[in-house]
Amino acid sequence: MSLSVAIVGSGPAGLAVAERIAHKAPQARIDLIEKLPVPFGLARYGLAPDRALDKKLTTLFTRALAAKPVAFWGNVALGREFDLADLRMLYDAVVVATGAGPDRRLGIPGDGLSGVWGAGAFLRWVNGDPELASAPPALDRVRSVIVVGQGSVALEVARLLARSAKELTKADLDPDIAATLAVMPLQTVHVVGRNDLLASRFQPADLAELKKLARAQAAIDPEALAQAEALADGLDRDRKALLRAFAALAAVPRNEARLSIRFHFHLRPLRLDGTVGVERMLFTRPDRLGQNLALRGELVIAAIGFERCADYDRLVDDRGLIAPGLYAAGWAKRGAAGGMAEIVADARLVADRVLKEAGTAPSTKPGRVGLARLLETRGAGAVSLAGWQRIDAAEKAAAVKPRPRRRLRALQTLLTTAAGPERLL
Ligand SMILES: Cc1cc2nc3c(=O)[nH]c(=O)nc-3n(C[C@H](O)[C@H](O)[C@H](O)COP(=O)(O)OP(=O)(O)OC[C@H]3O[C@@H](n4cnc5c(N)ncnc54)[C@H](O)[C@@H]3O)c2cc1C
Numbered sequence: 001m002s003l004s005v006a007i008v009g010s011g012p013a014g015l016a017v018a019e020r021i022a023h024k025a026p027q028a029r030i031d032l033i034e035k036l037p038v039p040f041g042l043a044r045y046g047l048a049p050d051r052a053l054d055k056k057l058t059t060l061f062t063r064a065l066a067a068k069p070v071a072f073w074g075n076v077a078l079g080r081e082f083d084l085a086d087l088r089m090l091y092d093a094v095v096v097a098t099g100a101g102p103d104r105r106l107g108i109p110g111d112g113l114s115g116v117w118g119a120g121a122f123l124r125w126v127n128g129d130p131e132l133a134s135a136p137p138a139l140d141r142v143r144s145v146i147v148v149g150q151g152s153v154a155l156e157v158a159r160l161l162a163r164s165a166k167e168l169t170k171a172d173l174d175p176d177i178a179a180t181l182a183v184m185p186l187q188t189v190h191v192v193g194r195n196d197l198l199a200s201r202f203q204p205a206d207l208a209e210l211k212k213l214a215r216a217q218a219a220i221d222p223e224a225l226a227q228a229e230a231l232a233d234g235l236d237r238d239r240k241a242l243l244r245a246f247a248a249l250a251a252v253p254r255n256e257a258r259l260s261i262r263f264h265f266h267l268r269p270l271r272l273d274g275t276v277g278v279e280r281m282l283f284t285r286p287d288r289l290g291q292n293l294a295l296r297g298e299l300v301i302a303a304i305g306f307e308r309c310a311d312y313d314r315l316v317d318d319r320g321l322i323a324p325g326l327y328a329a330g331w332a333k334r335g336a337a338g339g340m341a342e343i344v345a346d347a348r349l350v351a352d353r354v355l356k357e358a359g360t361a362p363s364t365k366p367g368r369v370g371l372a373r374l375l376e377t378r379g380a381g382a383v384s385l386a387g388w389q390r391i392d393a394a395e396k397a398a399a400v401k402p403r404p405r406r407r408l409r410a411l412q413t414l415l416t417t418a419a420g421p422e423r424l425l
Contacts, residue, residue: 003028003358004367006091008078010034011041012057013330014097016344019064020351029367030070035077036130037383037414038391039065041099043340045129046120048156050163050171057340065385071368074383075415081380088326090370092363093354097329100336101307106148110272119153119303126160128174128407130414135180138277142184142298146281148269149303150193151201157301158189159209162216162261174407175400190295192264192283197224197246198231204245210261211249217257220250224265267293272300306336320350327354387418
């Protein structure tokens, strides 16, 4: 029998491993196991809906799913239908590509108030993730949002919130969710970082995009900008580009914009206040001892990273090995850092290692047949590639132009739409 590989997680990393192994070892049998009925991970549920997925990545992901040696098993989860020991008994190699854990919390008093969200959860709701069906509460009262973070995810969230209702009609966004966002009487989006301006991990191109927003104008803390400009001569190329992007934003003449995106720096979160929901956030200024600052905000979105997904990161080496025959790829391997192109490149190296270590000896493991039997005994109904294709077709058929699709959002609807006559074996 030929090499059998189980890949857990069908996000960019899992798909890249599958595609690479399918390409280099077409005789292998690769089972791509996914807890949701749909593939793509954060490429579907994380990407801001006003961004299109890179065409090369779209092609790669579609090719991986359709490759002959690959079978998609949606709606089955590691830790629910089976554990790692089960998979290791069934397969020659197991690759864990389950992504990162939940949003990192602010960890300050008031963190549990209603209206305090993580950026990952917020974007998953916006993108129609069936595991996050409810909207943040009372959006119709939100005049001011505080986005905490200095990385690209913070900027993605701020930009999306600042979009006008008309701009949102062009985004890959469910019309009901777009309408829920448009109801917000939003006047200010604060983007707050604890470090100085030059420590921001915003992409200059993303900052430049804020100039094109129909209803919003950016405002940069003038003191932070002046401090950064004083250091300009000694900066490397990337920092200079970042500074230029901020300076260009600050130089846009004041206009009639109804919404302001205000960038603050050097503010350390201290406390969140409110009765039922959050009403304001208090910060200290480490550079000015004893000075606090309060910002009003009825919605607070923390874009400060993600928890690790499990213990893999403590066990995994930098080439993806956890134990003989057991590997990790993507954010499950390296933590929540790196965009999709980087993750794909890294995951391909893990795939190469799997192939190298598997060698050419014939497999004695049951692989796919064993998985099917196991799922049958546990009463689990998996979604096949054909099932995902039915979901895909239904979503495209329901699209409200100019949007490319209208996502099915309820788990049961996804499962009913996926149901079909074929068997997975
Ligand atoms: C909010 C946000 C916006 C981003 N925007 C961009 C962007 O614009 N451009 C860019 O290049 N990168 C972006 N990224 C980064 C990009 O999403 C990651 O680099 C990439 O998704 C990591 O891939 P992954 O496969 O490791 O994890 P994921 O994409 O998280 O995929 C993990 C998969 O595993 C599945 N899974 C989890 N647990 C189990 C289980 N127990 N059993 C079975 N399956 C399981 C999940 O459902 C998921 O499908 C963004 C990230 C975030 C959080």
